[in-house]
Amino acid sequence: MSDKPARVRFAPSPTGYLHVGGARTALFNWLYARKTGGQFILRIEDTDRNRFVPDSLQDILDSLRWLGLDWDEGPEIGGPSGPYFQSERLDEYQRWGDWLVEQGKAYRCYCTPEELEQRREEQRARKEDTGYDRRCRWLTPAERAEREASGLSWVVRLAVPTKGQITFHDEIRGDITFENRLLQDAVLVKSDGWPTYHLANVVDDHDMGITHIMRGDEWLSSVPLHWHLYQAFGWDPPVWAHLPVILNPNGQGKMKKRQIMQPDGTIVPVYVHNYRDMGFLPAAMVNFLCGIGWALDGETEIYDVETAISAFDIPAIQASPGAFPAEKLDWMNGVYIRNLSPEALMIGLVPFLSAELGIDEELLRHDARLQLLLPFVQERIKKLTEAGNLIDYLYFDPVIASPEDLVPRKTTVEQVRTGLAAAADALAQLQSWDEASIEQTLRALADDLDLKAGQLFSPIRVAVTGKAVAPPLFVTLLAVGRETVLQRLLAAMQLLP
Numbered sequence: 099m100s101d102k103p104a105r106v107r108f109a110p111s112p113t114g115y116l117h118v119g120g121a122r123t124a125l126f127n128w129l130y131a132r133k134t135g136g137q138f139i140l141r142i143e144d145t146d147r148n149r150f151v152p153d154s155l156q157d158i159l160d161s162l163r164w165l166g167l168d169w170d171e172g173p174e175i176g177g178p179s180g181p182y183f184q185s186e187r188l189d190e191y192q193r194w195g196d197w198l199v200e201q202g203k204a205y206r207c208y209c210t211p212e213e214l215e216q217r218r219e220e221q222r223a224r225k226e227d228t229g230y231d232r233r234c235r236w237l238t239p240a241e242r243a244e245r246e247a248s249g250l251s252w253v254v255r256l257a258v259p260t261k262g263q264i265t266f267h268d269e270i271r272g273d274i275t276f277e278n279r280l281l282q283d284a285v286l287v288k289s290d291g292w293p294t295y296h297l298a299n300v301v302d303d304h305d306m307g308i309t310h311i312m313r314g315d316e317w318l319s320s321v322p323l324h325w326h327l328y329q330a331f332g333w334d335p336p337v338w339a340h341l342p343v344i345l346n347p348n349g350q351g352k353m354k355k356r357q358i359m360q361p362d363g364t365i366v367p368v369y370v371h372n373y374r375d376m377g378f379l380p381a382a383m384v385n386f387l388c389g390i391g392w393a394l395d396g397e398t399e400i401y402d403v404e405t406a407i408s409a410f411d412i413p414a415i416q417a418s419p420g421a422f423p424a425e426k427l428d429w430m431n432g433v434y435i436r437n438l439s440p441e442a443l444m445i446g447l448v449p450f451l452s453a454e455l456g457i458d459e460e461l462l463r464h465d466a467r468l469q470l471l472l473p474f475v476q477e478r479i480k481k482l483t484e485a486g487n488l489i490d491y492l493y494f495d496p497v498i499a500s501p502e503d504l505v506p507r508k509t510t511v512e513q514v515r516t517g518l519a520a521a522a523d524a525l526a527q528l529q530s531w532d533e534a535s536i537e538q539t540l541r542a543l544a545d546d547l548d549l550k551a552g553q554l555f556s557p558i559r560v561a562v563t564g565k566a567v568a569p570p571l572f573v574t575l576l577a578v579g580r581e582t583v584l585q586r587l588l589a590a591m592q593l594l595p
Contacts, residue, residue, distance in 0.1 A: 103136035105309045108162075108169075109299070112142060113149040115369040116161040118422065119314065119344045119353055122387045126341060127312050128167045129388075129410040139306055140172030142183045143299075145292050161370035165380050166403065171306075179306040184298050191293035194301050194331070195254045195286055203330035204286060206252040207234040208245045229282050230255070254287035256296070256326060264325055268318070269310075269339040269412045276322040284323050296320065300327045308336050312412070315340040339412045342391045342419045349421040366424045377450055377482030378427070382434040386427045390420045400433055432480035443476055444469070447485050454486040455493055467492050467577040474569035488568060492577060496564025496586065501593045503566070506556045509549075515594050517547060517554045518561060522587040531580050537572040561590030 108124040131138035171177025198204035218228045258281045265275045286297035318340045328335040344353045347366055358366040388406050392415050452459045475488050505514050524539050544554040555571050562583055568574055575583050
């Protein structure tokens with residue numbers, strides 16, 4: 099399969115944002131192009147003008163770039179097989195549509211939508227399969243000339259053989275056979291002159307030299323029509339491989355086009371930009387998508403994209419559907435975050451912190467306090483958006499909802515009041531404000547007050563951060579700074595009854 103350079107394509111329609119299922123399709127195509135030393139072409143199938151979403155094209159381009167799926171030919175970079183927007187290739191489709199009619203491979207159909215619906219109603223009444231009855235296929239030349247002269251609008255339909263069968267090979271699913279009698283004379287050119295998916299898809303793939311088509315298995319039923327089109331043109335068809343569908347996280351049904359509400363109330367987004375905005379790393383997302391329908395070796399979960407490229411091949415893709423394990427993505431993203439260098443982590447975190455806290459990115463980037471806590475934050479988050487809740491007390495006074503939050507179990511209010519006052523006094527007298535001195539002083543103080551460490555440390559943590567869970571106490575106090583720590587300890591004491 100991978101002996102020769104492949105030319106593959108991802109051909110999204112700008113009728114919506116990039117879905118994770120589409121991203122998986124793009125990824126598999128991109129991996130195969132890189133594996134074979136071939137080309138990954140991005141083509142925009144924008145012939146469905148009624149469903150066009152203005153900002154979806156930019157979303158598709160931005161999402162692919164975020165994932166690192168660079169294209170060798172396509173929008174914004176061009177290439178020798180352009181244009182790469184179907185709306186700019188209408189003359190090409192018209193030319194080949196006319197050619198098929200001239201060669202008797204296709205025909206003009208003059209039936210109106212109302213006539214077609216009436217016949218479908220009659221078919222339903224007779225309990226027959228509904229579909230076009232090929233009425234215009236058998237018109238005589240004189241009947242056609244009469245309809246042309248009357249100015250009737252028309253569509254171009256493919257003249258599909260009505261007998262026999264075809265067998266084609268799918269690299270994932272093996273040989274598949276279709277009966278010609280079950281196929282429709284599909285519309286190739288609509289009455290407005292625009293092509294349907296079937297004609298544009300085949301013409302584009304031929305013109306662009308596509309050698310392998312990897313796409314979702316919902317397109318499997320269209321292969322017989324495309325096979326007949328290739329035969330009509332006298333072109334060699336590409337290699338087909340239809341990818342398994344991605345199921346909802348619970349394994350029930352195809353993954354939806356909109357966000358999914360799980361039984362526990364959690365939301366699973368479905369668009370790539372959702373995961374970018376939620377603080378997922380692109381490398382983790384790519385690793386995760388690789389594992390839905392393909393496996394490196396059946397055991398290894400974490401691997402980089404270069405490893406995936408070297409191992410990827412089409413026959414190794416499974417045919418059966420696979421669920422979208424959202425919890426696994428959370429875990430995997432946490433692993434990738436923990437493997438980031440401090441510099442890379444800071445670069446990734448700063449935009450999210452800036453947006454959440456309303457603090458200038460440049461100030462955050464050079465804040466020594468944030469840099470001090472960064473290693474401890476890194477160990478505790480699974481998404482970049484979770485960091486703000488762990489360090490916001492560096493920039494804002496904590497909000498303690500209730501005095502009870504300051505009182506640990508099996509500890510009295512008086513013990514907390516005494517502990518906070520003694521801690522403030524001891525910390526104020528420290529000659530050196532460093533982590534070791536802070537720890538030594540507070541541990542000794544707990545012993546002097548006959549308190550367990552948690553009975554003293556927990557109220558201090560809540561008083562200074564407003565949280566029961568935060569990075570280790572001593573480095574947190576060091577980062578917050580002595581003056582602020584003392585102010586917050588005194589403020590917390592005043593909350594106690």
